[in-house]
Amino acid sequence: MRVVAPDVGGGFGSKLNVYAEEALALALARRLDRPVKWVEERSENHLATTHGRGQVQYIELAATAEGKILGMKVKLVADMGAYLQLLTPGIAIFGSFTYPGLYNFDAYSFECVGVFTNLTPTDAYRGAGRSEAAYAHERAMDALARELEMDPAELRLRNLIPPFTGPTANPAGVMYDSGDYEACMRKALELADYEGLRAEQRRRRESGSVRQLGIGIGNFTESGGLSPSKVAAGVRLQSGGWEAATVRMLASGKVEVVTGTSPHGQGHETAWAQIAADSLGVSPDDVEVLHGDTAVAPLGRDTYGSRSLAVGGVAVHLACGKVVEKAKKIAAHMLEAAEGDIEFAGGRFSVAGSPERGVTIQEVATAASLAADLPEGMEPGLHESHVFDPPNFTWPYGTHICVVEVDTETGKVTIPKYVAVDDCGPVVHPAIVEGQLHGGITQGIAQALYEKAIYDESGNLLTGTLVDYLIPGAPDVPSFILDRTEVPSSTNPMGWKGIGESGTIGSSPAVINAVIDALSHLGVRHIDMPATPMRVWQAIQEARGREAGERTSGHSAQS
Template sequence: MTQTAPRYVGQSLPRKEDAALLTGNGTWTDDITPAATLHMTVVRSPVPHARIGGIDTTAARAVPGVVHVLTGEDLAGEFVAGIPCGWPVTEDIRIPEHHAIAVGEVNHVGDGVAVVLAASAAAARDAVDLVEVEYEPLPAVVDIEAALEPGAPLVHEELGTNHCYTWPLATGDVDAAFAHADVVVEGRYLQQRVIASPMEPRAVVVTPDPVGGGFTMYTATQVPHFVRDILAAICSVPDTKLRVVAPDVGGGFGAKLNVYAEEALALVLARRTGRPVKWTESRSEHHLATTHGRGQAQHMAVAATRDGRILGMKVNLLADMGAYLQLLTPGIAVFGAFTYCGLYDFGAYSFECKGVFTNLTPTDAYRGAGRSEAAYAHERIMDDLARELGMDPAEVRLRNLHPPFDEPRAVPSGVLYDSGDYERCMRRALDLVGYDELRAEQARRRESGDPVQIGIGIGNFTESGGLSPSKVAAGVRLQSGGWEAATVRMTTSGKVEVVTGTSPHGQGHETAWAQIVADRLGVDPADVEVLHGDTMIAPFGRDTYGSRSLAVGGTAVHLAAGKVRDKAMLIAAHLLEADESDLEFEAGRFAVAGTSGPGVTIQEVAGAASLAANLPDGMEPNLTADHHFDPPNFTWPFGTHICVTHVDTDTGFVRIDRYVAVDDCGHLVNPQIVEGQLHGGIAQGIGQALFEHATFDADGNPTTGTLADYTIPSATDLPMFELDQTITPSPTNPMGVKGIGESGAIGSSPAVVNSVIDAVAHLGVTHVDMPATPQAVWRAIRAAKGQNR
C-alpha cells in the first residue's frame, strides 16, 4: 500500500488550544468551586528548624465559618505513609519521614503545622493567623558544604548525618589521563537555587463522588497519573476510586512534576468531611512550599593536551536536597551525570555526587533538570580551558566534538547518544552570529578603552530527552518516564478521537497530535479531537516532563494511528473486493493502484466498521487501536547557543545585544511550537544567568519571599531571539523526533555567563557566579583591579 508524503507534519499550524486561552475561556483549577466547598489553608512554620511545643487552635476555631482546625497528630490516622520519594538513587540512601503536616518538628520555613477548613477562603485565611504554635528553636544549617562539616547542626537528628547519598560513576583511566596531561584546569561553579514562577500557582479541588463512593481531584499538575497512583497508595484509596483531572495548567517548569502534601491533605479531608475541599496557593506560599530548582556546588576538572584536546574529566557535586526528599529530589543531580561530558569526545570520565540535607525548601525538577546544570559546568570549564591555553573558545570546542553519527554512539559517560552532527550545528551558529566580525569588533573596543565592552559566549549542549526506556539502557539503569500510551479511534461519523497519556501544560499537544494523526489517516486536523489530562478518560499514562511528550507520547499516537489505518485498509479491500496489497491510500481515500475505478474514503470505512454488517470474517467492529510505546533509548537533542552582551565596565550593567540559537531536535512536527518552546526556555535560562536567586539568611529565613524580592526577567530584558535548526533524525523512534521543551533553558545560562566573563576577561576577570547582576559584575571587575571598593 502506498501513501502520500506528510501534508500537515512540518507545518506551523495555529495552535488549537490558544483561542480559549486568549479569550479568557480556559478552565483553571481555581475556577472550580463545587457547591458546599470547604476552603483549606495551611498554617506554615515561620522558623526553619524547631520542635513543636504545642498548638492552640481555640481562637481559630471560633472564627465564623471555620469548620475544622486540624494538626498533624489529628490527621495521623488518615495516612498509611508519608509523602514519598520516587527516585531512591542508591540502596543506602537516607530518606527522612515526610508527613503531609508536620508532627513534632518543623524543618524549613513553610513547613505545614496545621490545616484550616472553612466555608469561605477569607475565613480560612483569617483563622490561620489565629493558630498559636509554640516553637522550640533548633539550630539550622543552610550551606551544603557546611552541612557536611563535623559538628554541623542536623536537619534530621534520627539520621545522624546530613549526608543523604553518594552516587559515583567512572569510565576509562581517569588517573592516567590527568597524569599525562599537559594542562589541568579546575573550576568551582555554583548553581544557585531558583524558583519556578508559572503564571498559575498550584491549586487542588477534591470532590467526593455522589455515586460510587470515589473522589475526583482537579489539580494543577504535570503528572495526573503519578498523583493518582501515589495518593491512592498513601491515603488508602483504591486507584479505581480516584479520578485525577488536570484542567488547563498555567505553566509547570518542573515544579508541578510532583505529588505534594496539599493534594494529599485535600483528599483525606474530603473523605473525612464528605464535602468538596479546595486549596489555592498564594504566590508567597509558592516561594516557601513549592519545590525549588538547582542548588549545587560543582567542582570540575579537565585534563588536556597543549593543542586543546581533552583527555579526561572529573566532576564532583554537592547537591542541596533541602529538608525532605520530594518525588525526584535525589535523582535530579544524578541525571546530569550522563551529560557533563557534553558534545565532547575523550577517553576518561569520573563523576561523584553527594546529596546533602539543609533546613530549606526541598529541591526537585526545574526545566532542564540535571542537564542544564551539566551544560553550565562543562561550558564554563571549556572557556576556562581556552583562556589557559590562549586559544579561541570556539576553536577549543570544535577540536573536541564527536564526529557525525546517525546510529547510537558511546560517549565518555558510558551511555549511548542516538545521533548527532555537532560540528554542522555549531558552525551554523557561528556563521549566523558573525563570529569573526564580533571578535574583530571586540578587539577594537578593547584597544580604544571603550567602557562598554562586547562579550561573546558559547553554550554547546546535549540533553537526555524523551525520558525512557523502562529497561536498562547502555548498562546503566536510569530513572525514567518509560513507556507511553495512546488510543486512536474513528467514530461512526468519521471524526477521530485521540486519547493520550501525556498531560500538556502549554506544549501544544492538541495541535501537534492532531497533525500526526491527520497525516496517518488522511483527515483534516480540525476533525481530530485530542483528549488528555484525565485518568478516567486516559487510564494509562506517564505524563509530561523531561522533553518526552513527542518522542514517546507522540510516537505512541503515530503508531496507534498506523494500526487504525492498517485495519481500515483490510476493510477497504473487502469492500472493494480487492487484495490489500493492490490498494493505495492517498488523501484519506483507498483505491486500487493504477486504476480509475471506485474507491472508498476512510470515513466511509469507519462507518462500515461501526455498522459491522459487511466486515471480513473474524474482524471486530469499529476502527480503534491502542499502543504502548517503550523506546529503546533516550533521544539526545543538541544545539549551540551564542550570546552577545554589552557590559558597562563602570557600572557592571549587562545588556544582551544578540542571541543566536541553532538547535537540533530531529524532525519538526510544528516549527512554530518549537520556536515557542525555545523562546520560553531561553528566557528562563537568561533569568537564572542574570536575575534569579532564591536567597536565605544564615539562619535559614527566606529573603526572597515575594516577586518584589525575587527578580524574574521581563520582555524589556530580552532581545529578539535568532533561531535556526539542523535536522538529525533520531533512530529511537519511527518519526525521527527528539525533544525541545528544555533545550532553551539548557544552552542559555552558560552562553550568557560565558559572554559576560568574556566581555571583561581582558581586565583580569575569569569568574562570575550566577546571577551575574550589575553588582556582582562590578565587584568582579574591582577585585580583578585590586580594588576592594
Template sequence: MTGTVRDGGKYVGTSVPRREDAALLTGRGTWTDDIKLPGMLHFALLRSPHAHAKVRSVDVSGALGMPGVVAAFTGKDLAGEFAIGIPTGWPVTEDIKIPDHPPLATSEVNHVGDGVAVVVAEDRYAAKDALEAIEVDYEELPAVVDVEEALADGAPLVHEEFGTNHCYTWPLAVGDVEEAFREADVVVEGRYVQQRLIGSAVEPRAVVVAPDPVNAGFTVYTSTQVPHFVRDILAVMCGVPDAKLRVVAPDVGGGFGSKLNVYAEEALALALARRLGVPVKWVEERSENHVATTHGRGQVQRISVAATSEGKILGMKVDLLADMGAYLQLLTPGIAVFGAFTYCGLYDFGAYSFECKGVFTNLTPTDAYRGAGRSEAAYAHERIMDDLARALDMDPAEVRLKNLIEPFSEPRVVASGVMYDSGDYERTMRRALELVDYEGIREEQKQRREAGDPLQLGVGIGNFTESGGLSPSKVAAGVRLQSGGWEAATVRMLPSGKAEVVTGTSPHGQGHETAWAQIVADDLGIPPEDVEVLHSDTAIAPFGRDTYGSRSLPVGGVAVHLAAGKVVEKAKRIAAHMLEAAEGDIEFESGRFSVAGSPDQGVTIQEVAGEAFLGVNLPEGMEPNLTADHHFDPPNFTWPFGTHICVVEVDTETGKVSIPKFVAVDDCGPVVNPQIVDGQLHGGIAQGIGQALYEEAVYDADGNPLTATWIDYMVPGAPEIPNFTLEQTVTPSPTNPMGVKGIGESGAIGSSPAVVNAVIDALSHLGVTHIDMPATPLKVWEAIRDAGARTPGITE
C-alpha cells in the first residue's frame, strides 16, 4: 500500500480543535429544516393509531377542502409512483420471509405510526391540521407485541401470508459444544433482555426534495448518515436514474444508527416532488420519531457457559430471539446476526454455538443503534461472566483475567470462528482496575456492608471487543454483508498550493473535517487550515459507503491517507524533473522535496503543485495536476476493545442508583485526535448508561406506545451522567497502514454491562442476582424486596 503515517506526526496524534464546532455552536449550521426553496410545499402523514388493522377505506376529500391544502393522497393513489416497496439490504438467509413494505399502507397497517395518507399544503401547520379531516375505516386485528409469545401456537400473525411470525433462523457452530458442556464442572445459564431503545437524536428526521428544471432530475436534502445509500435505493424504488438524483446530507444533528436507513418519508418526498413539480419538505415531530423512526436493540438472550471449577471457560451457547418489528428496514435482519461473532468477547475457549431467530411483531421496526449487535453481545457475555463468578464464589475480575486471550499482534481465529486483528486485553483491563482502585473499592464495599449502610457500593466490569471498520466486501464467516465495504477518497493539490479532500464518508458529529485535514496535513507537509474537506453530497463525492459501524477512520480515513500518498508519489516525480535529479535521490519531508546529500536543492510541494497545474514542464507522459483517487477495501474488520468499570451507590431504601466513578480504558489503535476520541467516548458511555438505567420503549398489550414523548421516555441529561476517567492503550491493527481501529461505538458497548453488573454487585449480599435493564429505582427496590423475602434479616 502507498503511504504511511508515522508514529504520531506534527498534527496526527494531537488535539487540533474541531473546525466543525464554531458554526454549530454559534447557530450558523445548516440543518435540513433550514432549507427554504421558492414555491416549496410541506407534507404531513396520517399515521395509524392501531398496531394492527385492515384498512377498508381512506377518504381524503375532507382534507382537500381545508385552507392551504394543495393535494392529498392515499397509499393506493401513490402506488404507481414506486417500482418496489422499501427494501431490506441484508437478507441473512435464503429462506428469510420479507414482507411487502409500501411507503404508505394500502390494505393493512402493522404498527402504530404506519402511514396511511399524506397531505400536501402551503405550510406544515395547514398540512397537519388537514389530517384531522381524513376518514379511515379500520378493521382492528389482534396484535402481537412480545417476541416469545409471537412464536407460540395460536399467536396472532403480523403477516398472515407467511402463516407464522418466524422471520428466519441463523445458526453458527464452532467446535464440539456438547463435549465442552459434558466435561464442565459447572454450567451457568442466564436470560437477559435487551429492551427497545429510541435513537433520540437532537434533530429528528427531515427531508426536502427539489426538482431540477435543468437536467430533469432531483436534489434530495435529508438528515441521514447514508446519502449514497439514499441515492441508490431511491433510484430503484422510484425509477429515477441514479445520475438524475443528487443527495445532500446537510449538518446532521445526530444519528446513532437510526439515520442509517432509507425511510418511507424520503421516498414519498421524491414521489410528491415529481408528481407536483415543486419542492416539498417534511420535518418529523418528536412524537412521530418515537413510532416511525427505527428502534434499537429488542432481544431476548439466553446464554450459557460451561467451565471448570477453577473458572476456565470451556464452551458457550447463545440462543436469541430478535424482534424485527413489523417490517424489515435496511439492516433489520442482520443486526442480531452481526453480533454472533462477538459473544465470545475477549475470552479464550474452544467451543461455541449460536442461533438467532428473527421474529415479527406489531411494533415499530428495529434496526441499527450505536454498537449494533456488538453491544448486545458484550452485555450478554459480561453478565454471564459475573454469574459464573458468583457460582464459583470467585471475584469477577479474577474470572475474567483467567480467560482473556493472550496478547497477539497478528490476526488470530477466536472461538466464534472469525479472525481478530490484534489485542492486548490484560494490559487494558489491569490499567482500568488500577485507575478505579478496585481493591480499595472492594474494601469500602466490605465496610459498608458490615455497617449496614443503606447506601451500598457496587463495582461492575464491562470488557468488550467489537467488529469495527465495517466492513470488508468479502464474505465473512458465511455472511454476505450488504453494507460497509470499500471507501473512496480523492486528494487534490490546487494551484494555490492548498489541498482539497473529497471523502465518501458522511459525518454527523464525528469530526471528519478536522481529522481528515490532520491526516492530509501530515502526509503533504502543509497546515491543516490549508486542507478543505468535502463530503455528504453525491454530486461532489459520487462514490461512497457513508458512516456507521465504526468504519469512518479505519476505512474512509485510510482511503484519504492512501490517496494523499499517491499525490506525494506523483509530486516526487515532478520534483525530480524540476531539480534535474534521479527520482530515487529525492527525499520528502515536511512539505519539501530535496536531493539526497544536497538539502539546499529543493522545491516545496506547493511549487510542484503550481508546475503540475501549468503542465508545461512535466516528465514525459505525465498528466497535469496533482490529484489522486483511492478506493480502500479492508482485508478484515478492525477489532477495537476496552475495559469499562463502573462504581455505583445504590440506596437500598429507595432503589435509586448513582454513579460516583466511571473508568474506561479503550484501545482503538493509534489516535488521530485525542479530543475527538474522548468526545466519542463521552457520548457513547452516556448512551450506555441511558440503556442501563433509564431508557425503554414500552408498549401495552395491544401494541400502543406508552413512551411516545420525552415526558415518558427518559433520556439522561447532564445531572444523570458522571464525570469519566478515560485512558487509551495502543495496539495497532495490521489490517490497514495507519493501524487504526475506530472508536465511535465503543463507549456504548462497554458501559451498559459495567453499570448493570455494578448495581447487582452492590446488592448481591442481599440475594439479588438479576435485574433487567433499565435498572430503574422501582425495579431495583422490587429486586431488594423480593430477595428480602428469602434472605434472613431483610424485610420490606
C-alpha cells in the first residue's frame, strides 16, 4: 500500500484516525478493479469523524487556610461515543498526568469512568486530555481563591513547583523535564498589568458599570513530544513513539531531508530545512524536505501530540550529526590529516592550526559520491538515518491571562486583552511558534465561548454544518500579546519541547475564569462552556434571583 498525503489541510486530531470509509474505498477499488475516490462532505466530517472533550469533571482540592494545597482528587465521567476509535479511551488517561498542573502537593487521586453513548466517538482533539485537565485545575484554583478570599494569582504563586532543570516527579508521578514556572507567570502578570487590571475591575464594580471586567488566569503544562515507546506500550497503544529521519547530501552538495512527520500547516519544510542547514553549515535554500508519501518517506509515526519538532526534528538533527561525522573522516582523508585534527565550523572542515587547509561539506559530498578516493573500506555516499525514541515526554508550559468585558445586560463577552507567556524551550522559527499560539489560543477561545456539539434527545447531531456549529470569525477573536521564557527541556539534546497544543490548553480556562471573575461579585460561581450570551445572562439572573431570595428569607427570619 502507498499513501500519498501532501498538504492535506488542518487536522487538529481528527485526521489521526483510520476511518471505515477509507477501508471501504480500498475494498471497492479491489472489487471493481478501478480507482475509487471518496470525498467527505462537511456534514459527514462533523457527524462521522471524531469529537473532542466530552467529560463531566469532579475535582476537589484540600488546602490550608493560608492557601497551601495539600491534595487533589479528580473523578471523570468520559464520553466514549458509540464506538472506540484509535485513542478514545486513552485521552482522559493521558490527561491524568497533568491535573496537578504546575503545582506542588502531596496527595493525588484520579478516577475515570468511560461511558459508551449513542453519540459521535470522541478522540484526540488539539490539547487532548490536557486541555480538559488544565480547565479543571484552573477552575478549581479560582474557586479555592474565592473560598479563601485570596487573590487568584497569589494563590497560584504560593503553590508553584520551584525551578528545576532535570527530570522531577509531579504529584501524579510522571517526570516533568524542566521548568521555571514562577518566572513565566510573573512575566505574564507584568505584561498584562495585573495590578492595573484589578484596580480597573474595582472601579467598575464600585460604579456598577454595565460592562464588568474579568481577569482569568490559565496556568498549564502540556505533555508534548509523544512519546517514549515504553510509555506507549505501557498504555497498550500498539505503536512505537519514535520518529525517523534520513539526511542525504547529493553529489551537487544539495541536501535532501526525509522526515516521517507529516506537516499539514506546521511549517516543517521551513523548520526542518533550518535544522539541517544549521547542523550541516549549508544554506536553508539548499535543503529540500521530503514527506507525505510512503514511497518517499516510508518510516515514521506522523504528526500529532506536539511531537514533530521534539521527536522528528531531533531525529533530523541527529541524522545530520551522523552525516558530519562521516564527512569528517572523508575530509581528513582529503586533507591528509588525522581525523582528530579536523575541525568543523560553518560548513567547512579544516585542519586545526592551519585554517587555510580546508574543504567544504559540499566538496566532501561530491567526493563521497564520486567515491574515487575514499578512506579504505568506506561506503560511498553521504547519507545517514536516525530513529529517535525520546526517553521522556517534553513538558511545555505557560501562563495565559485573559481579560474579558461582560455586558451584564446582554451576557455578551468580549476580550479586550489576551496575554500568553509560553515556554517551549529554544525556538527554531519564531513566526511559526507564534502562529501555532495564535491558532491554538483561538481554538481554545472558540471552545470557551462559541462551539458546542449539540444533539437532540434521540442523539441526532444538530450541529452538523458550519451554519449550526459556530466557528469564530476574525471579528470574534482578539489580537494577542505573546512572550516567552526559554528553559531547555532535559528530554532531548536540543532542549526543544513543541508548541502545537499549548495555546488551546491555556486559553479555555483563562477565558472562563475571566468570565466568572467578572461576575463573581454578583454571586456567579459557575458557567459551563461555551459561555454564550444566553448562558452568561442566565447565570447573572440566577445569581440575582438567589441573592434576592436570600434577602427575602432573611427578612422573614427577622420578622
